[in-house]
Amino acid sequence: MHPALEDIALVVFDLDGTLIDSAPDLAMAVDRTLADHDLPAAGIDKVRHWVGNGSHKLVERALADADAHGVSIDEAHTRFLAHYAKAPCERTQLYDGVTECLTALRDRDFDLMLVTNKPIAFLPAILDTLGLTDYFSLTLGGDSLAEKKPHPAPLLHAARQGDIPPGAGLMVGDSRHDVAAGKAAGFRTVAVTYGYNHGDPISQSGPDHLVDSLAELVT
Structure with missing residues (x-):
């Protein structure tokens, strides 16, 4: 057993950049949104650096990169979601x-x-398509609660739902937002070295453990 799992009862996973590489589909939706406003495509490499703070922030970053002055972020976000x-x-x-x-x-x-x-x-369509649905006792999206990561509220909510003290929780993610949320909630943290972290090495965020593959946790 990996040392990160010692005395742990609850393991909370991030999704994008941790379990799944969703950047290709996100980039397609971003580029179609930009095209709706006669703006140039961003491309997958930029989108990989923008993922992590929810879809509204993703669209905001795309518009800022395109110098899209006068374009409503809320309206563009609605188009992105569609x-x-x-x-x-x-x-x-x-x-x-x-x-x-x-x-x-x-x-x-x-x-x-x-x-x-x-x-x-x-989440239902993605988890079902990739065969992940039955693994999780609780699934929270960025709009499930009033706060999202890096705020600790979602992790504290998860711990309460599982009737598990935060000290027995482990947060597994790919970005500084996951590490920050885990630390603020009193969880242990594991960060994967791949994924999306705005182009910065995740080691700079000070996770308790680093892994190159999630398989390292169980082998």
């Missing part, structure tokens, strides 16, 4: 080691939950 809803999981894939990790943790009776900043409406 585009993304049409194809939320066409090109999205699981990262290596995800199924192995989740299956092993479930078999060892860890309580598994999902806390993401992605809008909750998109």
